[in-house]
Amino acid sequence: MYDGGKIIVGLIIGLGLFLSPFFYNAGKAAKAPAPELTPKAKEAKVCVEPASYMRESHFTLLDEWRHTVVRDGERYYKGSEGKRYYKSLQRTCLECHSNYSKFCLECHNYLDVDPYCWDCHIQPEEKK
Amino acid sequence: MNFFLSIIFSFFAVVVVVLIPWIGVGALDLRVLFGIVIPYAAMATFFVGIVVRVIDWGRSPVPFRIPTTAGQEWSFPWIKRNRIDNPKGLGGVIMRMLFEVLTFRSLFRNTRLEYRRVNGVPKIDYEWEKWLWLAAILFHYSFLVIFLRHFRFFMEPVPAFVTLLQKLDGFMQMGAAPFNGFGLPGVYLTDMLLMAAVTWLLLRRILYSQMRYISLPADFFPLFLILSLGFTGMLMRYLLRVDVTKVKELAIGLFKFSPAVPEGIGVIFYIHLFILCVLIAYFPFSKLMHLAGVFLSPTRNLSNNSRFVRHVNPWNYPVPTHTYEEYEDEFRDLMIEAGLPVEKEPDATAGSEEKE
Numbered sequence: 106m107y108d109g110g111k112i113i114v115g116l117i118i119g120l121g122l123f124l125s126p127f128f129y130n131a132g133k134a135a136k137a138p139a140p141e142l143t144p145k146a147k148e149a150k151v152c153v154e155p156a157s158y159m160r161e162s163h164f165t166l167l168d169e170w171r172h173t174v175v176r177d178g179e180r181y182y183k184g185s186e187g188k189r190y191y192k193s194l195q196r197t198c199l200e201c202h203s204n205y206s207k208f209c210l211e212c213h214n215y216l217d218v219d220p221y222c223w224d225c226h227i228q229p230e231e232k233k
Numbered sequence: 234m235n236f237f238l239s240i241i242f243s244f245f246a247v248v249v250v251v252l253i254p255w256i257g258v259g260a261l262d263l264r265v266l267f268g269i270v271i272p273y274a275a276m277a278t279f280f281v282g283i284v285v286r287v288i289d290w291g292r293s294p295v296p297f298r299i300p301t302t303a304g305q306e307w308s309f310p311w312i313k314r315n316r317i318d319n320p321k322g323l324g325g326v327i328m329r330m331l332f333e334v335l336t337f338r339s340l341f342r343n344t345r346l347e348y349r350r351v352n353g354v355p356k357i358d359y360e361w362e363k364w365l366w367l368a369a370i371l372f373h374y375s376f377l378v379i380f381l382r383h384f385r386f387f388m389e390p391v392p393a394f395v396t397l398l399q400k401l402d403g404f405m406q407m408g409a410a411p412f413n414g415f416g417l418p419g420v421y422l423t424d425m426l427l428m429a430a431v432t433w434l435l436l437r438r439i440l441y442s443q444m445r446y447i448s449l450p451a452d453f454f455p456l457f458l459i460l461s462l463g464f465t466g467m468l469m470r471y472l473l474r475v476d477v478t479k480v481k482e483l484a485i486g487l488f489k490f491s492p493a494v495p496e497g498i499g500v501i502f503y504i505h506l507f508i509l510c511v512l513i514a515y516f517p518f519s520k521l522m523h524l525a526g527v528f529l530s531p532t533r534n535l536s537n538n539s540r541f542v543r544h545v546n547p548w549n550y551p552v553p554t555h556t557y558e559e560y561e562d563e564f565r566d567l568m569i570e571a572g573l574p575v576e577k578e579p580d581a582t583a584g585s586e587e588k589e
Contacts, residue, residue: 107547112291115528120280126387126488135389135485138478157497161474212478217391217399221406 138215146201236445243453254507259500268494275510282517296546298539301532320536340366372430375423386484465505475499
C-alpha cells in the first residue's frame with residue numbers, strides 16, 4: 106500500500122466513529138423503561154384512547170387538545186370509545202397519571218424527550 | 234441509458250425497496266428477517282465493503298503529485314505564495330483537506346457553462362454557480378445532524394451532545410403551527426432542509442440539459458433512496474407515529490448483539506429501516522463512497538513539492554543498466570592490454586581511494 110499507515114489510521118478512526126454505538130452500549134445493562142400506573146389509573150383501565158394509540162401518539166393528542174382548547178375554545182373530547190372527556194392536561198391527564206417521575210419520565214428519559222409542559226402548566230407535586 | 238429511462242428505472246427500484254418490507258412485515262410478519270437479519274447483513278456489507286474499497290484505493294499508486302491548484306506555488310521570497318491552495322508541506326495540506334471536507338471548497342468554485350445570444354450573436358458565459366454548493370452543504374450537514382440525532386435510539390444512556398443537537402435543531406418549536414397533525418413541538422429544521430436540499434439535487438439533474446445528459450441510474454437511485462428515507466422518517470415522526478420505546482429496544486438489542494424484535498412496531502418503521510439497510514449495503518458499491526474517497530483525493534491531499542522532492546514512479550519497470558564504470562571494471566585488463574585508454578588505472582584506483 107502507498108501511504109498505508111495514514112490510510113489505515115484514517116480507516117480505523119472513521120469506522121470507529123460509525124461503530125461507536127457498539128462500543129458505547131457494550132457491557133451496559135440496557136434496561137427498557139417500565140412506566141408505572143397509579144392505582145387510580147389501573148382502576149380506570151382505559152385511557153382517553155386505547156393504550157397502544159396513547160403510547161405512540163399521546164403528544165399528537167395533547168397538541169390537538171392544546172390547539173382546539175386555546176384557539177377554538179372546544180373543551181370536550183369524544184374518545185373513540187364514545188366517552189366524553191374534559192380537555193385538560195391538569196384535570197384529566199394528571200388526574201390519573203399523577204406520578205410524573207415514574208410514569209412520564211421513565212420513557213422520556215430513555216428516549217431523551219424533553220417536552221415543555223411545565224413552561225405553562227404547574228407541575229403537580231407527587232404524593233408518595 | 235437515457236435520462237428518462239434512468240429516472241423511471243431508479244424510481245421503480247425504490248418503489249420495490251419500499252414494497253419489500255411493506256409486504257414482508259405488513260403481510261407476512263417477517264419481523265426477525267427485517268428487524269435483525271437484514272440490518273446485520275447490511276451493516277456487515279457496509280463495513281467490509283468500505284474497508285475493501287479503501288484498501289483497494291490505497292494499493293493504487295499515485296506516481297506524481299498532481300498540482301491542480303488554485304494558488305501560487307512556493308518559489309521566490311518576493312513572490313507571494315498561497316499556503317493553503319498550493320501547500321508545500323503537511324500543514325498546508327491539512328488545512329486544504331479541512332476546507333475541502335468541512336466546507337466543500339472545490340465545489341464552491343463550481344461554474345456553469347451557459348450559451349446565450351446577445352443581439353443575435355452567440356455568447357458563452359461561465360456562471361458563478363453556487364446553488365449546487367449550497368444544496369450540497371445543507372444536505373450533508375443536515376444528514377450529519379439527523380444521523381447524530383438518531384443516536385438517541387442507539388445509545389443508552391443518551392449522550393449529552395445528542396440532547397444539545399435536538400434542542401438546537403428544534404429550537405424554533407415549529408410544532409406550534411396553526412394546524413393540527415403536524416403537531417410535535419420539535420419539528421426539526423434539518424428534516425426540512427434535508428428534504429429541500431435533496432429535492433434540489435434531484436431537480437438540477439432534471440432541469441439542466443447538461444446534467445440531464447450525464448445523469449445515470451446510479452445518480453438517481455441514491456437520491457430517490459435518500460428522499461424516501463427522509464420521507465418515511467418524517468412521516469413516522471410527525472404523522473404515523475410508532476412506539477419509539479420499542480424501536481429503541483430493538484436498536485439497542487442490535488448494538489448489544491442480543492437482538493430481539495419487540496411486538497407492536499408499525500410497518501412504517503420497518504420500511505424506514507429497510508430503506509436504510511439498502512442504502513448502506515449499496516454504499517460501498519456506489520458513488521456514495523465519496524465519504525471515504527474525499528480523503529483520498531490526490532489533487533487535494535498531496536503537497537505540491539514536485540520541484541524539490543523526487544517522486545519515483547512506483548510502477549517503473551526495473552531496467553537492467555550497465556554503466557560505463559561497470560563496463561570498464563569488467564574489461565579494464567583487456568582494455569589496457571589492447572592499449573585502449575581507461576579512466577582508472579588498475580594500480581591507481583586502490584591508492585587514490587585511500588588518499589581521499
